[in-house]
Amino acid sequence: MVFALNNQSPYPCHSLECLGITPDSKVIVVGLGVTGMSVLRYLLKQQLHPMLVDSRANPPGLEELRDNCLELDITTGEHAFDHLDTATHLIVSPGVALTTPEIEAVRQSGIQILSDIDLFAIEAAAPIIAITGSNGKTTVTTLVGNMIAHAGKSVAVGGNIGTPALDLLNAPEPDAYVLELSSFQLENTCHLQPEAAVVLNLSADHLDRYDDFSDYSQAKASIYNDATVIIKNFCEQSLDLNDNCRHHDKKKRYFGITDDQECHFRLEMIDDKEWLVAYDQPLLAVSDILIQGRHNISNALAALALVDAINIHPASAVAVLREFPGLPHRMEMVRDLHEVTWINDSKATNVGACLAALQGINSRIILIAGGDAKAADFSVLSNSINEKVSDMIVLGKDADLLQNTFQTITNMHHVHTIEDAVTLATSLSSSGDTVLLSPACASLDMFKDYQARGDAFKNAVMRLPQ
Template sequence: MSQVILRSGIKAVVGLGKTGLSCVRYLKHQGYSVAVHDTRQDPPGLTSLQQEFPDVEVYLGALDAQRLMQAEEVVVSPGLSIQEPALTAVSAAGIPLIGDIELFVRAAQAPVVAITGSNAKSTVTTLVGEMAAHAGKRVAVGGNLGLPALDLLGQADTELYVLELSSFQLETTHSLKASVATILNLSEDHLDRYGSMPAYHKAKQRIYRQCQAAVFNRDDTLTQPLLPASVAVSSFGLGQPDLGQWGVRTEQGIRYLALGMDCLMPVKDLPLMGDHNVANALAALALGRQAGLPIPAMLEAIKAFRGLEHRCQHVRELDGVVYYDDSKGTNVGATVAAIEGLGSTITGKVIVILGGVGKGQDFQPLHDPLKSYARAAVLMGVDAPAIAASLPQELTRLHADSMVSAVQIAKSMSVAGDVVLLSPACASFDMFVDYHDRGHQFVRAVGALT
């Protein structure tokens, strides 16, 4: 084991949980004195912390600005807003507010592919990681997905890091300098924290700061970076691409993933359905190319990729109706993408299960996709009335008080050729532990149908 060098100064970690605990482990290994602060009386990870680091002081309850100001830096977990009064006071006193990603990039010795967006972050991050592995790279994947970023530093001889980053993580990251960075898409989300779309957009745009190359979505102008001409910039989109860009070409009636004029792979060979997954594949290709990955290896990875749990995941086909779990569709943009992506590829209609905690979103963007592709909407959760007000008047809408009843109602409304889609456009914590629990309940309910 390497020797720990003791350092002067205290690092305050605010917010425990998986990320906060990873910060404590990293900082202690680096030889720092650490104090932990959490607004909760019994935060997740507290028992593990006390067992591993009994010498670490822990302060629970309301944050004390004066106590925090004793630290040389305050490491804020992404679940806590930096607009908390105690944290704004700390920042005003000149003490840096940083996060786990800032600690990570200070130490990382390999290039970083940095990925954010309102939707599809996890899918694209995982796919780029698979592409790198197919290319023979020693790759480490994590961040807002899977392992906390600091835990990746322990993986020996890493040649490439692929990180999913949330807007919350980007707020406290100041020196990312990614090898390649992207915003995949941007739609209303977390407005309960940001208050406005411009504030959310500003947080996401931080990913491009001092990046060496950037990738943006031509179909979403909010993803476009403002960068010097010296930075390599490429784009992806579902339309026909210009030279050097990524998109879809149609030759003799067959749609292809394409780079400029070159057709690379028929869209029909993608294992995942829907144009939103076509966009995801193109985004991953664009990122991988900028990171130096060979196209043949990336295409092989796409052909082998079966997607992630709760992301438009195929569950079952029964009586000609296909059931999909998109419980990770926690905002309107994700649900619109799922409805349009699936609805445009089937002969029937979509019966969609919607509802939960809306996080201050405008549900009006659901109107047109539902009008075009949906047969019915099954509504549940605390914000069901707000969603109902945005639905097309002619659309059948029914209400459910549990996932079992929602699935049974959806089945009763469906006919052969239809899709039943759980894509709630909302957070889950009014009725479920989290989106995993919501998705698992859906899968169980679908499995029980006869």
């Protein structure tokens, strides 16, 4: 097996000076949270004296920050952004929209606006694999990290998953970094130069933050701008790189659920069995992949393409696919009770993820959905719901929107709690059915996060009598 990584950073100075940040710079960190805290830790370690501003009166982590950084200049509340124009550099957390009027004014004035990923990219010397997409990011990021480790190399995994990118720099330099990146992180990043980058898929999401789907797609596609190798979903029609002149000279590799021989990482029928294929070489029968769902076959192919870009042979990497069980809250089988299968897909926080879940199940479905729709268009689910869903149980902020969209094609039921949904689903289901929690919505209207929503569902299911 060949494994040779280029450890030459595109930024040989490995210093904030590459960004024009010196001890005399006035750096303002906008937004606290997990990312903002990591930025402050990093800057303080560089012997800088940043200022923190947050428009919330009491953002998470504020008390800890004040206890540990007594001399840090902190401004919170509705007037926190009033003096952003005094900065030489703004480092904006991903939870803060760049369209915020005060930040837009600073941008127009020419003050440099950066992200935590920019700071990370300047300092990191090891190759970076960058992963985004509407769905599947965490699964693919985890798979790629496991594949690199299986190849006997050190790897650091983080970004939008687990450890913030800048905190990865506190450990010894690995052989490779693997970063999951959201559109919020990418929209304000301009110094990332990954060895390989992928947009796994695109479906309407976060339209409460973006002007339209095109605006959201452009934020995602920016991950490719300075990548050495572009990994593209062969079957994804909503992201056309051919119109972007920056990508003409890039090395491209394609993956997808297709048997088209122009696709480098694809499927092929061999002796009546479906196989994963890389460069015409059969690697693994689909039936030998442990994770379930058609969308996870696509995720597996994407992971193989990404590690191939850093010279890990796919034939070696498939060993991980035999053993990887998947991640919690992503098509997680909770229980098989009275021949009814209960599945927790709470991570399906948008319509694309819900659609993938529905398409991957062959039995009759009782669907539990609802929450904060984030201005999404649910109509794309209509065909799958019409074909597969006998009953739909809705709850949360946008339950009425779901009710109005699907009441003519399936039986609709409105409840107020996840426990009520589980109780009702029990009475509606029969032998051979699948009860699927796949909300197609964010969870914050009712829960701390999608994990809390999924845990509540699992707890309710596990309390059902035998």
